[in-house]
Amino acid sequence: MTYHESILLQKLKAISLKDTGxxxxxxxxxxxxxxxxxxxxxxxxxxxxVITAMEMGLPEELIASxxxxxxxxxxxxLLIPHHVxxxxxxxxxxxxxxxxxxxxxxxxxxKKIERYRQYCDIVLYHHEFFNGQGYPQGLSGSDIPxxxxxxxxxxxxxxxxxxxxxxxxFSHREAVNRLRISRHxxxxxxxxxxxxxxxxxxxxGSGIKNGIINEL
Ligand SMILES: [Fe+2]
Numbered sequence: 001m002t003y004h005e006s007i008l009l010q011k012l013k014a015i016s017l018k019d020t021g022x023x024x025x026x027x028x029x030x031x032x033x034x035x036x037x038x039x040x041x042x043x044x045x046x047x048x049x050v051i052t053a054m055e056m057g058l059p060e061e062l063i064a065s066x067x068x069x070x071x072x073x074x075x076x077x078l079l080i081p082h083h084v085x086x087x088x089x090x091x092x093x094x095x096x097x098x099x100x101x102x103x104x105x106x107x108x109x110x111k112k113i114e115r116y117r118q119y120c121d122i123v124l125y126h127h128e129f130f131n132g133q134g135y136p137q138g139l140s141g142s143d144i145p146x147x148x149x150x151x152x153x154x155x156x157x158x159x160x161x162x163x164x165x166x167x168x169x170f171s172h173r174e175a176v177n178r179l180r181i182s183r184h185x186x187x188x189x190x191x192x193x194x195x196x197x198x199x200x201x202x203x204x205g206s207g208i209k210n211g212i213i214n215e216l
Contacts, residue, residue, distance in 0.1 A: 008034070008078055009112060016115040027071050037086070037165075038077045041158055046070035048154035048199070049147075052191065055198040056150075066147050069119040073126045073151050076106030088166040100135050103127055122147045126155060129186045141188075149188040153179070153195045156187065172202055 001009075011034075015026050028046075032039030049070040053063045077085060080102055084095050091099070107124035110116040125139060125148040132140030144152075160175040170178070176196060183192040 002079075005079055005109070008075075009109060012075075012109070012116070013113050016113050024068060024071060027068070031071065031075075035078050035082075038074050041162065042071050042074055044158045044162075045073060045151060045154045048158060048195065049150050051198040052150050052154060052195040055194040056191070062147070065119070065122075066150060068116070069122040069147055070151050070154065072106065072110060072116060072119055073123050073155065074102060074106065075109060075123065076102035076104065079105045079109075086165040100127070103136055121145055122151065124148075126151045128152070130188050131185050134186070144188075149191050150195075153187045153192050157195065157199070 011030060015023055015030055018026060028039065028043050030039075031042050046067055049066050050063055053066050058066075077099075080099055084091070084098055087095065103124050103126060107120040110120040110123060122145050124136065125144050128134035128137065128139045128144045128148065130141060130144070130149070132138050157175055157179060160170045160178060161172060162169045176199075179187065179192055179196065183189045
């Protein structure tokens with residue numbers, strides 16, 4: 001384990017030991033302070049995932065698990081070198097492989113923390129595709145954990161509509177079109193429909209900013 005990883009682990013463990021009230025906010029703050037882009041992304045993904053789950057009528061306990069696991073879904077990215085993660089040019093095969101290791105890194109980190117261990121599979125499978133073409137294991141359909149499938153849709157919309165150092169984000173309309181077109185390929189179609197229903201009324205410039213829903 002690298003020095004960087006052991007420090008991250010120590011801080012995460014400390015947050016996980018706090019009582020339930022306020023620990024998610026601390027987790028969100030920790031993420032944004034450690035790596036701002038991933039932190040803000042994770043907070044927004046968590047918000048989108050939760051409103052999707054509410055639209056689906058999922059029970060409260062499952063929504064609470066979704067909230068935490070979505071905050072943690074990209075925790076493994078904190079171990080990927082910044083210059084690779086935000087490279088402005090084309091990625092080499094090795095760099096792509098390195099980035100695609102982040103679900104594995106995240107999952108193995110969470111396995112070491114008692115309170116977050118229950119989320120390690122959700123984090124591990126958040127880049128699987130509904131048609132089996134995703135990673136790391138090529139799981140398909142309902143073999144992919146339900147909460148991973150919800151996070152995958154929320155993650156895609158947030159990533160598509162946000163600017164990154166290496167590209168400009170799509171408009172809300174363009175992102176929604178892309179979700180509709182690929183809903184049977186990459187994402188669970190039923191969950192994609194619930195997400196689209198939940199964000200009905202959003203438009204470019206609205207959405208979830210820092211965990212707060214700005215509805216029109
Ligand atoms: Fe990810």
